Amino acid sequence: MGSGVEEGPEAIPHGGDLGAARRLFPAAPEPWIDLSTGINPVPYPLPPFEASALHRLPSPDNLARLKTAAAEAYGAPDADHVAAAPGTQILIETLPRLVERTRVAVVGPTYAEHAAAWARGGHAVEVVPDLAGAAGAGVVVAVSPNNPDGRVFSPHDLRRAAAPGGLAVLDQAFADLEDTAPAAPGPGLVVLRSFGKTFGLAGLRLGFALAEPALARRLEAALGPWAVSGPAIAAGCLALPDAGWRREAADARGQDAARLDRMIVRAGGRLIGGTVLFRTAAFADGPGLFRRLGEAGIYVRRFPERPDELRFGLPPDKAAWCRLSRILK
Amino acid sequence: MGSGVEEGPEAIPHGGDLGAARRLFPAAPEPWIDLSTGINPVPYPLPPFEASALHRLPSPDNLARLKTAAAEAYGAPDADHVAAAPGTQILIETLPRLVERTRVAVVGPTYAEHAAAWARGGHAVEVVPDLAGAAGAGVVVAVSPNNPDGRVFSPHDLRRAAAPGGLAVLDQAFADLEDTAPAAPGPGLVVLRSFGKTFGLAGLRLGFALAEPALARRLEAALGPWAVSGPAIAAGCLALPDAGWRREAADARGQDAARLDRMIVRAGGRLIGGTVLFRTAAFADGPGLFRRLGEAGIYVRRFPERPDELRFGLPPDKAAWCRLSRILK
Numbered sequence: 001m002g003s004g005v006e007e008g009p010e011a012i013p014h015g016g017d018l019g020a021a022r023r024l025f026p027a028a029p030e031p032w033i034d035l036s037t038g039i040n041p042v043p044y045p046l047p048p049f050e051a052s053a054l055h056r057l058p059s060p061d062n063l064a065r066l067k068t069a070a071a072e073a074y075g076a077p078d079a080d081h082v083a084a085a086p087g088t089q090i091l092i093e094t095l096p097r098l099v100e101r102t103r104v105a106v107v108g109p110t111y112a113e114h115a116a117a118w119a120r121g122g123h124a125v126e127v128v129p130d131l132a133g134a135a136g137a138g139v140v141v142a143v144s145p146n147n148p149d150g151r152v153f154s155p156h157d158l159r160r161a162a163a164p165g166g167l168a169v170l171d172q173a174f175a176d177l178e179d180t181a182p183a184a185p186g187p188g189l190v191v192l193r194s195f196g197k198t199f200g201l202a203g204l205r206l207g208f209a210l211a212e213p214a215l216a217r218r219l220e221a222a223l224g225p226w227a228v229s230g231p232a233i234a235a236g237c238l239a240l241p242d243a244g245w246r247r248e249a250a251d252a253r254g255q256d257a258a259r260l261d262r263m264i265v266r267a268g269g270r271l272i273g274g275t276v277l278f279r280t281a282a283f284a285d286g287p288g289l290f291r292r293l294g295e296a297g298i299y300v301r302r303f304p305e306r307p308d309e310l311r312f313g314l315p316p317d318k319a320a321w322c323r324l325s326r327i328l329k
Numbered sequence: 330m331g332s333g334v335e336e337g338p339e340a341i342p343h344g345g346d347l348g349a350a351r352r353l354f355p356a357a358p359e360p361w362i363d364l365s366t367g368i369n370p371v372p373y374p375l376p377p378f379e380a381s382a383l384h385r386l387p388s389p390d391n392l393a394r395l396k397t398a399a400a401e402a403y404g405a406p407d408a409d410h411v412a413a414a415p416g417t418q419i420l421i422e423t424l425p426r427l428v429e430r431t432r433v434a435v436v437g438p439t440y441a442e443h444a445a446a447w448a449r450g451g452h453a454v455e456v457v458p459d460l461a462g463a464a465g466a467g468v469v470v471a472v473s474p475n476n477p478d479g480r481v482f483s484p485h486d487l488r489r490a491a492a493p494g495g496l497a498v499l500d501q502a503f504a505d506l507e508d509t510a511p512a513a514p515g516p517g518l519v520v521l522r523s524f525g526k527t528f529g530l531a532g533l534r535l536g537f538a539l540a541e542p543a544l545a546r547r548l549e550a551a552l553g554p555w556a557v558s559g560p561a562i563a564a565g566c567l568a569l570p571d572a573g574w575r576r577e578a579a580d581a582r583g584q585d586a587a588r589l590d591r592m593i594v595r596a597g598g599r600l601i602g603g604t605v606l607f608r609t610a611a612f613a614d615g616p617g618l619f620r621r622l623g624e625a626g627i628y629v630r631r632f633p634e635r636p637d638e639l640r641f642g643l644p645p646d647k648a649a650w651c652r653l654s655r656i657l658k
Contacts, residue, residue: 011550011554012554014386014554016385016386016388017386017388017389017390018388019388019389019390020389034385037386039384039385039386043380043383043384046383048377049378051372052532053532054372054375054530054532054560054564055368055372055529055530055531055532056345056363056368056531056532057343057345057346057366057368057525057531057532058532058534059345059347060346060348060349061346061348086415086534086556086558087555087556089553089554089555089556090552090553090556092553093551093552093553097426113553113554117553196386200384201383201384202384202385202555203381203382203383203384203385203386203387203558203559203560204383204558204559204560205387205555205556205557205558205559221340222422223419223422224418224419224421224422224442224446225340225341225343225418226416226418226531226534227415227416227418227419227534228534229532229533229534229558229560229561230532230533230534231383231532231533231558231560232558235383
């Protein structure tokens, strides 16, 4: 095929794919309960979109409003320190292409797309168990709180681990509903924030990088104009400034997480960690529990490389809690 | 800023930015009539989105349904020949990075992002006046029908112009409502199709590349999972199979275009060409007419490098037609 088009990479498996769950457990009762992601099960209440948000090209003025709202919500100095994107995933894909090839240390195990994207960008990537193992790398990447184990890394420690003049990438996809202070971007630090998980609107595709203005502009230029949809801009402008909703969501989901922990422990699970949006635990027979849950129409996240561990998202409603508690006993 | 982040490029000006229009003509009457784009002014009628389209990550199964609908609507062999993206713009950005550096000929003048994206990808780019000027290039790019002059290029001629083993890129962003036959992808040919322009849903961000399966997969892999939003998938699955709507839209917009042509000629314009979604004409005093329209709250597209030319999108309703006809007389 034409001028040297290279071969494609393997896809990384992810949560949230109920089609895959149905193929694994074709006899499971419907409706499925999807606990395989860390998406807030109680979405931000949106009014219907205005026709112009669907019809017109997203306007630079509305995008600027969205970025100002993001800067305020996430503690960045101003909109110039914000790059908006259709989900953080595409920022994870894009960033490695804007940085000169170097040694990259990803603190893991963690969200697998980080290491894969830096490798696709031609960098020498190593997954290291902690920040000590990352010392001196040109780029250091950590997710905080980490997915799936909930470990927390400070931007200060991350930057100290990177080589002088290097880059620290702090993915705070699950930080919004936590007590941890938000990290402000600064020289040598990029912070990623996910709108969809916090506000339960993952289908809209909206995520942000907080970075020095020069890098924020480079990220947006790489995505081209109109990368963020009109509906995503409208939702972000409404939900990001709503600190009250976010506080109540943090409280309510925190109680859900504590309840889930009690169920997991009662079922013999050893809690490893998590965030208010998911809990990870090890079980004597992880594959067996995954199967019992699946046969009951409950899809949780498993990890092929650590078969004893399962990750549970939060049940969305009373019926889902009841069905889950019948298996976790 | 960290490991060798390079400088950003200049932004290319585009239509559709009413904020820019208001800054140019602060005394113009509201509401503005935006004729600066080629977006269908009568959108496809969508029902409200289901909550799950906003809440859940876009599912691989729904994405597969969208790609099957796109393959059928656009005349590609099957879904494997389709890459879906949040707008064709990001495909224009991505494609040059997947092709080995070569000489690229873009038939112009045309949509400026093509040449800019291939240049950003490190290729040697030349804007050539016709396909003869493109002969022997490793990659040949043409928009058909062309924006802004409506010139039509056949996939066969495009592939013949490219060097043996080279790549032809045919951007059919404005082909859906035209009589021209859709181009099926084949070895050495990539076809781009725009959902938002045809269906008047540019804010949703949805576009497609039709290509050989290996290249289609590479394009999607470069965007990463969940690049297309839930609302865009839902709208595409509904609108793409609706051949009746598309036929009626082509008729109605064709009549609009003919009416617009009569107005332009009556106003002393010399028609250059266009599609059923926009008309381009030269005027004795293009900058003067642009200003008179702007002062009346009507925003059309001008071209800094060809000041006599103006491009008109279609007025959306009777009031807009009346206001336009008061200036074009």
